[in-house]
Amino acid sequence: MEIIVASSIGVLTAGGVYLLLRLRTFPVILGLALLSYAVNVFLFASGRLATNLPPVLSPYGDASYTDPLPQALVLTAIVISFGMTAVLVMIGLGAFLEADSDRIDMEPEQDGADAANEGSA
Amino acid sequence: MGLGGTLLLLIAVMPFAGALLPGLMIRAGRNVCAISTAVPTFLALTMLVVLAPSVMQGNVVQAQIEWLPQLGLSASFFLDGLGLLFAGMILGVGLLITLYARFYLSGEDPMGQFYTYLLLFQGAMLGIVLSDNILLLLIFWELTSLSSFLLIGFWKHLPEGRQGARMALAVTGAGGLAMIGGMLILGNIVGSYNLTDILAAGDQIRASEWYLPALILILLGAFTKSAQFPFHFWLPHAMAAPTPVSAYLHSATMVKAGVFLLARMWPALAGTDAWFYIVSTTGLVTMVLGALIALFKDDLKALLAFSTVSHLGLLTMLLGFGTQAAAVAAVFHIINHLTFKAALFMTAGIVDHETHTRDIKRLGGLRHLMPITFLIGTAAALSMAGIPLFNGFLSKELMLEEASHTDWFGSAYAVPVMATIGALLSVAYSLRFISHVFLGPVRDDYPHKPHDPPFGMWAAPALLVAMVVIIGVAPFLAEGIVTAAANAVTGADLHPHLKIWHGFTPALWMSVIAVAGGIILLLLHKPLDKLWIAAPRPEAKAIFDRLIAGLVAASRAITEIGHNGAISRYLAIFTASSVALGWVAYSSSGLSAPTRELLPISPVIFVGWIMLIVATVSVVTMHHHRFRALVLIGIIGLSISAGFAYLSAPDLALTQISVETVTIMLLLLALHFMPKITPKESSAGLKLRDGVIALGAGGGVAALAYAFLMRDIETISDYHLANSYEGGGGTNVVNVILVDFRGYDTFGEIIVLGIAGLVIYAIMHALLDGPASRRLKNTDYSYDRSRDRHPMMMVVATRVMMPIAIVVGAYIFLRGHNQPGGGFVAGLVIAIALLMQYMASGFAWTQERQRMEYHTMIGLGVVIAGLTGVGSWLFGRPFLTSDFTYIHLPPIEEFEVATAMLFDLGVFLTVLGGVMLMLYSLSRIARFAGETVNVEPMDYDPADRVPDEEER
Known part of the structure; x- marks a missing residue:
């Protein structure tokens, strides 16, 4: 199970970072969304994994529970990352509508192959 | 804290509290505005007078309010002899300047603003001299830089004003920055930021291996503020300020802050070779150089500015000597310089105000037209020259006396000769001030027909000149305050006797040479002036401007490397360096053995995992089709929410699934207005670079997650689990x-x-x-x-x-x-x-x-x-x-x-x-x-x- 969680975090991070490095707003926002998933799961996992031990107190005496604190932190993190994504989307949309371009860089990277690619696209 | 402490706090707060008044009162007229400035100053001065007798007897008044005790920062103030002297100067001259400025400023100048800045500055200066905590002192130190910036640049329409203010801020600000470092080191050595503790730990500080760095950094702060060579150049440019500002900042207060700091830190830092050579040499060079330049300046205020530089050098040199007698001389000269220099600045202001020029070459013969101004200016200038029966003579004698028996790198003559030259030049420019402005024939080509100003304008300099003469004739009157201040500086119990006649000492002969030489130099001024103009000299402003331009270009070039407007570039740099740092951290310390067992994998979860991986890879490969990518993001979010549910986090699962829904809706709405396709524009090289960075980051995070998942930790959640029901009711x-x-x-x-x-x-x-x-x-x-x-x-x-x-x-x-x-x-x-x-x-x-x-x-x-x-x-x-x-x-x-x-x-x-x-x-x-x-x-x-x- 640990391998599954760790590898999921890794894959989400890698995908998120790759999209984050793209040149247009929309993929960057998607990348940030992926990265927020990764970070949230990462934080959650810092409480260590457990199955069938939800942190809801049982009326039947002694029972063990998983760590509730990371869960509480991640819960607000999920909501806040939604807020952040929303603001970013709005900024991206605004920039596109104002400038008619959704490039994120102020000037395109000076790359010969880059320009050639653009010509063929 | 007691009554004394309360009064002290009130003194410190008064100027800041009063700073708002003039800005508001200007609506009620210029006189009301000036009076509302004078009231807080006067109140503070009165309270200071109440405290003075006890301080003069050697008591120290203290007041403390805890502010940020965790950082060692407290709002604590103390008043000893040195503080009393400076606070008295700041408030007393402040009052005189308020009066003078009322008549100096024209109707077009925003007077309310001026007085507000003036009070802010006054409060900052008072804070410096009263602080008992070096962090607090640093805050006030920076405040003087800022408020003096506002004052120097008060005439915003003049480019010289703006440039001068910028230069002053850059130089003193940079020095202040260095001083912060020095003060922090000092606090670290002693283990306290309390000035009283630091002054008591002089031996410990001088023995520390951090002594020299701390000393140099603090001296940088003091030297830049007090315009010591090679940082002297900002002071003349700051003369673009209105004359009341020059008279206040550049004779009595701001530039003395550096000297004050040297005196204040004297018990902690003085007494070593490093102190002696750095401080006294800097002072000596500044004294001679400042006096030399002053002699050839045609602008009245520039002449006075360089003479200030020179006298500050003198004070610095005296403090650098590190002897008790030199400290007495320094304290005495601080008082004397304040009286004659403030009076001279005000005289220059009056001349400028009346004739509409400050160019010495266009002046002369004013003694018939402005007899009162002539009297005031002459007495003050004679004191500056060091002529007997004026107070400047007394402290100059003390200085020459100290210089006459100071060895410098084994040479017994270097310091006395240089000091005599400095005194000689000082006589020359002082006499030039008198003769080229007031003496000589009356001219008929003044830009404006001059006459004596109204009483209000000459009252302040006249009062100062009265002090010049009184102290000059009866020096024992100043003995009390000089003793109190000198004792505070040295920490010893001194009983100096100030008198006019010391007998035929070497100092007297040096004085005689200086006066005679000064007169000769003045007579030769015309040919020397031609020589001076022809000689090549480094222009400080040009050098400074080039330096600043160079710094700007260099920082721009450095910024361009990482911060060139391409976000994707700095994101790449940021991610790559985070990964690299993580690698360094990992490889420099090992990993303990795992303490947890792997949990079993259920088939359902395995299927979910496959879904998540496939969806993520697909998002990356198909992100050009934006709509499709959104659908895939939805799949990922749902898989994660299922994972939360499986791993005992029902709350998270619920939140994730609802947030997911809202997020997708939001993105869909936004996508409606945006292009549906992302163009393929990244080159293969760029893709490869990003791919490598992404894989590095992903691999690193995965390894990190796996590493901690396999190990146990201490958690604070046991408390939450135990108290949730009883304490929180849920x-x-x-x-x-x-x-x-x-x-x-x-x-x-x-x-x-x-x-x-x-x-x-x-x-x-x-x-x-x-x-x-x-x-x-x-x-x-x-x-x-x-x-x-x-x-x-x-x-x-x-x-x-x-x-x-x-x-x-x-x-x-x-x-x-x-x-x-x-x-x-x-x-x-x-x-x-x-x-x-x-x-x-x-x-x-x-x-x-x-x-x-x-x-x-x-x-x-x-x-x-x-x-x-x-x-x-x-x-x-x-x-x-x-x-x-x-x-x-x-x-x-x-x-x-x-x-x-x-x-x-x-x-x-x-x-x-x-x-x-x-x-x-x-x-x-x-x-x-x-x-x-x-x-x-x-x-x-x-x-x-x-x-x-x-x-x-």
């Missing part, structure tokens, strides 16, 4: 943490969410007012518009769902404290239910039926949550302490009511309002883009249909 520990244990965090977080909603609303409005609105109107979005935008099936289904969804939301909210759920999730669920109405029947139709503004909802939520927290204050408990009880209403089971639930209601309202406001803003944009408005719930309503002929 069995859902996650919810109790959110609304109770960490309620404060949650409170902050809902505010952030609310602000995010408002930000989006604001951006929307800004967009609709700008060029974006034209683009929206002119773009045709009809190609991706459905024919049947509000289908009947959907309308009916959402109407049926609405009450069910609201009941579910209420249920989730109510059970939240004991079972998975709570305000966050409930808010999102209700938001989704409302959104479905928007989707089914359109924006306008739904909006019409909305009763409450979303802004109100956000505000209400934050207020309710805040009031709940405040409510616990009423019961004498800390913010957000919750209370609870159980209620039994017959038809339903017994249930619990907790104040935390009220807090959760606040959370609920804010989340609902925030989310709805975001989506509402996007819908507004849609309407602007020409979306038609529907007032009917659905496009095609079968109930309205008119039956066909056939059916009838």
Whole structure:
């Protein structure tokens, strides 16, 4: 199970970072969304994994529970990352509508192959 | 703290408190404005006089208010002899300057502003001399730089004023920065930032290996402030200020701050070779150089500025000698220099005011036209020259006496000879001030016909000159304050006797040489001046400008490397360096052995994992098709939510799934206005680079996660689990943490969410007012518009769902404290239910039926949550302490009511309002883009249909 969680975090991070490095707003926002998933799961996992031990107190005496604190932190993190994504989307949309371009860089990277690619696209 | 301490605090606060007055009082006229400036100064001075007798007897008045004790920062003040001397100078001259400026400033100058700046500056200066904490002292130190910037650049329309102010700020600010470093080192050596402790730990400081760096850094601060060579160049440029400012800042206060610091730090830092050679040599060079340049300046104020530089050098040199007698001489000269120099600046101001020029070459013969000014100026200048019966003579004799027996690198003559040359030059420029301005024939080509100014303008310099003469004739009158201040500097018990006649000492002969040589030099001034003008000299301002230009170019070049406007570039740099740092951290320290066993993998979870991996890889490979990528993101979010549910986090699963829904809706709405395809524009090389960075980051994070997942930790959650029910009254520990244990965090977080909603609303409005609105109107979005935008099936289904969804939301909210759920999730669920109405029947139709503004909802939520927290204050408990009880209403089971639930209601309202406001803003944009408005719930309503002929 640990391998599954760790590898999921890794894959989400890698995908998120790759999209984050793209040149247009929309993929960057998607990348940030992926990265927020990764970070949230990462934080959650810092409480260590457990199955069938939800942190809801049982009326039947002694029972063990998983760590509730990371869960509480991640819960607000999920909501806040939604807020952040929303603001970013709005900024991206605004920039596109104002400038008619959704490039994120102020000037395109000076790359010969880059320009050639653009010509063929 | 006692009465003395209270008075001391009041003295320190008075100028700041009074600083607002003149700005307001200017409406009542210029006299009222000036008086309102004088009142706080006068009050502070009176209180100082009350404290003076006890301080003169060697007592120290102290006052302390703890401020940030964790950082060693306290607002503590103390008043000893040195502080008394300086505070008296600052307030006394401040009062005189206030009077003088009233008559000097013209009707066009904003006088209220001027006096406000002046009081701010005065407060900062007072703070420096009264601080008993070096961190506090540093704060006041920076405040003097800032307020003097405002004063020097007071005439904003003059480019010289602005440049001079900038230069002063750059030089003194840089020095202040160095001094912060030095002071922090000092505090570290001693283990306290209290000045009293530091001054008592002189031996410990001098023995420390950090002594030299601390010394150099602190000296940099003092030298830049006191315009010591090679930082002397800013002072003459600061003369672009109005003359009252020059008289105040550059004779009595700001430039003396450096000297004050040297004197203040004397017990802690003086007495070593490093101190002697650095401080006294700098002072000596500055003294001679300043005097030399002053002799050849034609601008009256520039002459005085360089003479100030020279006299500051003299003071620095004396303090550098490190002997007790030199300290006495320095303290005495501080007083004398203040009196004659402030008077001279004011005289220069009067001359400028009356003749409209400060160029010495255009002046002369003023003694007949301005006899009073002539008397004042001459007495002050003679004192500056060091002529007997004026106070300048007394301290100059003491200085020469000290210089005459000071060895410098084994040479017995270097210091006495240089000191004599300095004194000689000083005589020359002082006499030049008298003879070239006041003596000589009356001219008829003054730019303005001069005559003596009104009494108010010459009263202040006249008073100062009276002091010059009184101290000069009867020096024993100043003995008390000099003794008190010198004792405070040296920490010894000295009894200096100040007198005019010391016998035929070497100092007297040096003085005689200086006066004779000075007169000869003045007679030769004309040919020497030609020589001076012809000689090549480095122009400090040009060098400074080139230096600044170079620094700007260099920092721009460095910035360009990483920060060239390409976000993707710095994101790449940032990520790559984070990965590299992580690698360094990992490879420099090993990893302990795993302590946990792997949990088994269930087949369902394995399938979910495959889904997640495939979806993520697909998003990356297919992200050019934006719509498809969004669908895939939805899959990822759902898999994660399932994972949370499986791994004992039901609350997270609920939140994730509802947030996911809202996020996708939001992105879909936004995508409507954006290109649907991302162009393929990255080169293969760029893709490879990003791929490598991404794989590195992903691999690193995965390894890190795996490493800690296999090891146990200490957790603080046992406390939460144990106290959740008894303390917070709930069995859902996650919810109790959110609304109770960490309620404060949650409170902050809902505010952030609310602000995010408002930000989006604001951006929307800004967009609709700008060029974006034209683009929206002119773009045709009809190609991706459905024919049947509000289908009947959907309308009916959402109407049926609405009450069910609201009941579910209420249920989730109510059970939240004991079972998975709570305000966050409930808010999102209700938001989704409302959104479905928007989707089914359109924006306008739904909006019409909305009763409450979303802004109100956000505000209400934050207020309710805040009031709940405040409510616990009423019961004498800390913010957000919750209370609870159980209620039994017959038809339903017994249930619990907790104040935390009220807090959760606040959370609920804010989340609902925030989310709805975001989506509402996007819908507004849609309407602007020409979306038609529907007032009917659905496009095609079968109930309205008119039956066909056939059916009838």
